[in-house]
Amino acid sequence: METTGEAVTRPGGAAGTPPVRPCPECGNAVAVDARYVEWCAACDWNVDPSAPDPERGRVAAFRRRLARVHGEQLAAEIGRGGGPGGPVALDASTVLAYGMSLAVHGVTAALVVVAGLLIVGGWHTGIQPVLGLLILVVVAALLPRPGRLPKHAPVLHRADAPRLFELIDEVGAAVGTPGVHTVVVDPVANAAVTTYGLRGRRVLYLGLGLWEILSPQERVALLGHELGHFANGDVRSGAVTHGALRSLHHWYGFLVPPDPDDLIEWLAYVLLFTPRWAVYGMIHLLDGLTMRASQRAEYRADAGAARAGSTEAAVALMDRMLLCDAVKPQLLRESVAAQTRGGAAGRAARDAAEQGLWERLGERMGSVPEHESERLRRVSARRGHSVDDTHPPTHLRRRCLASAGAHPARVVCDASRTEAVAAELAPARAELARRVIRDFAR
Numbered sequence: 001m002e003t004t005g006e007a008v009t010r011p012g013g014a015a016g017t018p019p020v021r022p023c024p025e026c027g028n029a030v031a032v033d034a035r036y037v038e039w040c041a042a043c044d045w046n047v048d049p050s051a052p053d054p055e056r057g058r059v060a061a062f063r064r065r066l067a068r069v070h071g072e073q074l075a076a077e078i079g080r081g082g083g084p085g086g087p088v089a090l091d092a093s094t095v096l097a098y099g100m101s102l103a104v105h106g107v108t109a110a111l112v113v114v115a116g117l118l119i120v121g122g123w124h125t126g127i128q129p130v131l132g133l134l135i136l137v138v139v140a141a142l143l144p145r146p147g148r149l150p151k152h153a154p155v156l157h158r159a160d161a162p163r164l165f166e167l168i169d170e171v172g173a174a175v176g177t178p179g180v181h182t183v184v185v186d187p188v189a190n191a192a193v194t195t196y197g198l199r200g201r202r203v204l205y206l207g208l209g210l211w212e213i214l215s216p217q218e219r220v221a222l223l224g225h226e227l228g229h230f231a232n233g234d235v236r237s238g239a240v241t242h243g244a245l246r247s248l249h250h251w252y253g254f255l256v257p258p259d260p261d262d263l264i265e266w267l268a269y270v271l272l273f274t275p276r277w278a279v280y281g282m283i284h285l286l287d288g289l290t291m292r293a294s295q296r297a298e299y300r301a302d303a304g305a306a307r308a309g310s311t312e313a314a315v316a317l318m319d320r321m322l323l324c325d326a327v328k329p330q331l332l333r334e335s336v337a338a339q340t341r342g343g344a345a346g347r348a349a350r351d352a353a354e355q356g357l358w359e360r361l362g363e364r365m366g367s368v369p370e371h372e373s374e375r376l377r378r379v380s381a382r383r384g385h386s387v388d389d390t391h392p393p394t395h396l397r398r399r400c401l402a403s404a405g406a407h408p409a410r411v412v413c414d415a416s417r418t419e420a421v422a423a424e425l426a427p428a429r430a431e432l433a434r435r436v437i438r439d440f441a442r
Helices: 058-081 092-121 127-142 162-175 216-231 239-255 263-309 311-321 324-338 343-354 357-366 370-386 394-403 415-439
Strands: 020-022 029-031 182-186 191-196 201-207
Touching (some): 058 263, 092 239, 162 415, 216 263, 216 311, 239 263, 311 370, 357 415
Parallel strands (some): 182 201
Antiparallel strands (some): 020 029, 191 201
């Protein structure tokens, strides 16, 4: 954080009024708070002192340009159409993405057919069945595996948390999709949905680092957004395209040899050069073709958040998510502070730190002043697609939600429901608080 040598003053000398100092660029008053970045709302001085360096390389630059173009075009289209909830047009890039994905799966199927023909048709030769079996082994190694539930995280099923699943089902009905089969609770400041197992059962990953800093109605909006990805049929996460991307990544990993040390390894390196970079190019081509659809899916998921929790809650959720980067440092500080003492005193300190950890996190994030929230909104607009080119920047998502008009909440999370869900999450909260305090700083 930059500082200046200007004197710090309090306007009018009123007690409790935040101190200010003149902006070194334009002279306007800048709020001074040791907990947050000093910046000027008039000229944006020091608004983003920790701006990350953009990822270098032609591919990264191309992705940023493509994401920016798609993001602005989509925002304009959605604004003209009255919001992100309208019908989805099957554009050329989506058609090409499906065609390319089917071609990738076709290669896998062709290898299986070839292996079968070698085994069955060349059984009398002796060598062809061996070659066929080798091809099947390679195909089996390169096939993407179905998702699995994590082994070291609290996993909740419907019987474990009936009120939570009832809320998820109600939100799912509001956005037009069934609920989930499983909820995985972890400490991160994020949430996501995916599938696991051969039957493609649905799972919601619920990060307490995000859940605990939201109001009850913002939590409904969060669930609406995540379940909206199921309702809208996101091309990028669909079985065809997602499976093709995973297959291509498996292929690329298989084709990357270790650093060559002898003549044979150098020969393998040279022979694999062309197919390796061909696969690498296919990964980025398919990634680029699905980028527009991925961004559109985020806008449509935001529409689900507004329908379920209200437009007001969905917009507030956007602002709260800008605080997510501050959650991990806060949890790390809690962990470090609890581990600075050893012996019995240290154990007592850790036990005390575990109690109320998530409440303290919620209070800390809830006390962020408006001038810091506004700074984060401006930072998001400045960085745009440079952070995550598969998600539109927050300022565009806020604009699109506003263009759709104000939606009332279809699902209301009142005090009794909030308390019931909190009681069901209590064991997972305690387990993850213990893990954060004892292991987060290691």
